Amino acid sequence: MRILIYAWEGIKIAFEALRSYKMRSLLTTLGIVIGVTTVITIVSLVQGLNKAFANQISAIGTDTLYISKMPWIIRSDKEWFSYRNRRNITVDYAKKIKQSATLVQAVSPVLMTRRSVKYAGTTAERVLVVGTNADHLITANALPEQGRFLMNSDVRHRKAVCVLGWDVAKALFTNVDPIGKRITVGGRKFKVIGVVEKKGSMFDFNMDNQVYIPIGIFQTAFGARWRSVDIQVKAISPAVIEDAEIELTGIMRRLRGLPPGKENDFAINKQSMLMDTYKNLTNVLWAVAIGVGAISLLVGGIGIMNILLVSVTERTREIGIRKAIGARKFDIMIQFLIESMMICALGVVIGLLVAIVVAKIIAATTPIPAAITLWIAALGIVFIVAIGLFFGIYPASKAARLNPIEALRYE
Amino acid sequence: MLIELKEIEKTYEIGTVQVPALKKINLTIAKNEYVAIMGPSGSGKSTLMNILGCLDTASGGVYSLNDNDVSAMTDDQLAEIRNREIGFVFQTFNLLPRANSLHNVELPLIYNGTPASQRKKMAQNALEKVGLADRMHHRPNELSGGQRQRVAIARALVNNPSIILADEPTGNLDSRTGEEIMEIFETLHEVGNTIILVTHEEYIAEHSNRIIRLRDGLIERDEAMN
Numbered sequence: 001m002r003i004l005i006y007a008w009e010g011i012k013i014a015f016e017a018l019r020s021y022k023m024r025s026l027l028t029t030l031g032i033v034i035g036v037t038t039v040i041t042i043v044s045l046v047q048g049l050n051k052a053f054a055n056q057i058s059a060i061g062t063d064t065l066y067i068s069k070m071p072w073i074i075r076s077d078k079e080w081f082s083y084r085n086r087r088n089i090t091v092d093y094a095k096k097i098k099q100s101a102t103l104v105q106a107v108s109p110v111l112m113t114r115r116s117v118k119y120a121g122t123t124a125e126r127v128l129v130v131g132t133n134a135d136h137l138i139t140a141n142a143l144p145e146q147g148r149f150l151m152n153s154d155v156r157h158r159k160a161v162c163v164l165g166w167d168v169a170k171a172l173f174t175n176v177d178p179i180g181k182r183i184t185v186g187g188r189k190f191k192v193i194g195v196v197e198k199k200g201s202m203f204d205f206n207m208d209n210q211v212y213i214p215i216g217i218f219q220t221a222f223g224a225r226w227r228s229v230d231i232q233v234k235a236i237s238p239a240v241i242e243d244a245e246i247e248l249t250g251i252m253r254r255l256r257g258l259p260p261g262k263e264n265d266f267a268i269n270k271q272s273m274l275m276d277t278y279k280n281l282t283n284v285l286w287a288v289a290i291g292v293g294a295i296s297l298l299v300g301g302i303g304i305m306n307i308l309l310v311s312v313t314e315r316t317r318e319i320g321i322r323k324a325i326g327a328r329k330f331d332i333m334i335q336f337l338i339e340s341m342m343i344c345a346l347g348v349v350i351g352l353l354v355a356i357v358v359a360k361i362i363a364a365t366t367p368i369p370a371a372i373t374l375w376i377a378a379l380g381i382v383f384i385v386a387i388g389l390f391f392g393i394y395p396a397s398k399a400a401r402l403n404p405i406e407a408l409r410y411e
Numbered sequence: 412m413l414i415e416l417k418e419i420e421k422t423y424e425i426g427t428v429q430v431p432a433l434k435k436i437n438l439t440i441a442k443n444e445y446v447a448i449m450g451p452s453g454s455g456k457s458t459l460m461n462i463l464g465c466l467d468t469a470s471g472g473v474y475s476l477n478d479n480d481v482s483a484m485t486d487d488q489l490a491e492i493r494n495r496e497i498g499f500v501f502q503t504f505n506l507l508p509r510a511n512s513l514h515n516v517e518l519p520l521i522y523n524g525t526p527a528s529q530r531k532k533m534a535q536n537a538l539e540k541v542g543l544a545d546r547m548h549h550r551p552n553e554l555s556g557g558q559r560q561r562v563a564i565a566r567a568l569v570n571n572p573s574i575i576l577a578d579e580p581t582g583n584l585d586s587r588t589g590e591e592i593m594e595i596f597e598t599l600h601e602v603g604n605t606i607i608l609v610t611h612e613e614y615i616a617e618h619s620n621r622i623i624r625l626r627d628g629l630i631e632r633d634e635a636m637n
């Protein structure tokens with residue numbers, strides 16, 4: 001009860017002081033404002049980036065593994081050259097994996113190239129031609145919107161059929177049903193059997209600018225017998241992804257005839273690798289946020305401490321009066337700590353407002369959905385208390401320790 | 412006994428120099444006495460008042476207030492004594508410049524945790540006693556010297572202290588206003604308050620029942636008046 005009464009007195013005094021010295025208080029909060037704005041903007045930026053990135057790579061399922069000669073993340077040229085010399089991965093691995101793996105529901109070998117695609121005088125340039133099998137429907141989530149996807153018999157008999165990506169279909173066929181039409185892919189004739197539904201894009205990669213053909217035809221048509229194949233594997237659920245990776249590693253080592261102790265000469269890629277690399281990147285941003293934030297908050301805090309010391313000196317007589325009348329050390333201490341926290345609060349509130357505006361601008365002008373969430377605002381309150389207390393303690397205790405007689409005599 | 416000083420000494424140290432301000436003062440003051448302390452400048456009057464008012468502690472001797480030994484108390488205990496037992500009136504008023512009369516008078520009540528509604532009532536009451544009911548919302552710079560001193564007296568009264576201490580309360584006032592202030596002290600004395608005041612004007616001291624004269628930190632004379 002008692003503490004509430006003089007805490008309220010403290011708040012009134014602090015308001016009075018802030019009002020009397022508007023400009024001084026505002027300038028004092030500048031450091032805090034900059035610190036809070038920086039930290040909160042970067043935090044909201046990182047959160048926005050996280051969201052955007054997760055969105056982008058959601059096309060790579062968390063339940064899918066990609067077996068390849070090369071890992072997705074290569075750190076140096078030297079690594080790259082050593083991976084390049086590895087033996088090729090061949091199409092028949094896919095069949096063997098499908099036969100022996102237990103945690104796997106679909107396996108599709110993949111070869112790709114860019115070719116132009118033509119129909120009745122219309123040409124689509126640089127279309128990604130994907131040679132694969134029927135399982136690609138599942139591993140790449142290539143659901144047919146019209147017609148059907150490749151089937152086992154198409155692949156086995158190397159039929160000259162193709163399935164179009166959404167954008168390819170739109171580019172070549174206006175007002176015409178593409179199903180059953182014969183088109184030219186890289187100089188060869190293929191019959192259209194289906195159109196895959198719109199998939200969107202991942203970063204700059206347009207997943208709808210594709211044509212799917214049986215992998216056997218791909219190899220003969222585009223002279224790719226010597227090229228290493230990538231194998232996409234869909235586990236039976238995201239939960240078993242790690243076990244599936246272990247199982248696949250075992251199968252691959254057996255297929256490659258690797259004796260125990262010898263290193264893997266293939267890579268099993270997955271979404272989390274991209275996520276990890278990305279997180280390393282955002283860690284840099286976090287470090288910048290923490291660094292800049294800490295420095296400006298330190299500067300801001302010292303500013304507050306300085307202004308409070310001035311305030312204590314200016315109000316020496318007032319402190320003397322309060323002590324003569326019965327204020328204890330603690331009462332005076334509280335008064336100045338409250339004032340310190342209120343200056344901080346002013347800075348944090350201004351900083352938050354500026355950060356909200358900055359986040360809105362970022363969200364409006366870039367694809368990053370930066371936003372201030374509730375916990376960021378809560379972080380602001382923690383700032384107020386922590387900085388206000390930390391930098392207020394010294395001036396407040398200086399005020400509390402003043403000798404009442406000397407304070408009363410102060411001119 | 413309300414106040415009992417035994418062998419009270421106060422020595423100020425300025426660097427290595429020791430300035431004895433009070434030398435073995437023995438003094439008792441009973442409830443409802445009206446005491447004037449007189450003496451030349453530098454004789455130790457303010458030092459004595461500060462010790463009596465628990466603003467300062469003696470370098471030696473024992474001070475008991477209401478039979479409690481004050482000499483051994485901590486700063487915070489002294490603050491509570493000042494709040495509860497002492498009402499101080501200063502020569503320079505010592506009001507908070509930005510607070511109005513009401514808030515200035517409420518101040519001692521804030522530090523003993525009196526709830527706001529009761530506080531306001533008590534402060535209004537005290538201001539009425541000093542004849543300032545119509546100046547509650549004025550700030551010190553909107554009041555005359557005499558009015559300011561009356562606000563200070565109301566502040567000293569508001570907590571019903573055992574002693575009212577006034578160190579040259581009329582020193583900054585003209586003689587007519589001084590007389591008005593002295594009348595207030597007289598009324599306070601009549602209703603049962605204990606008053607100790609410092610002055611060097613004989614006509615001010617004549618309002619009291621007892622005059623203690625200090626010289627060089629010693630009691631030179633201690634006489635009752637009629």
Ligand SMILES: Nc1ncnc2c1ncn2[C@@H]1O[C@H](COP(=O)(O)OP(=O)(O)O)[C@@H](O)[C@H]1O
Nearest residue numbers: 423425430432451452453454455456457458459
């Ligand atoms: N804070 C102090 N430091 C040093 N000497 C002091 C201090 N206060 C008072 N004195 C000295 O103590 C003596 C008594 O002072 P004071 O009690 O103020 O006298 P009075 O009020 O009677 O004029 C004087 O010699 C004065 O100079």
Ligand SMILES: [Mg+2]
Nearest residue numbers: 456457458578
């Ligand atoms: Mg004096």
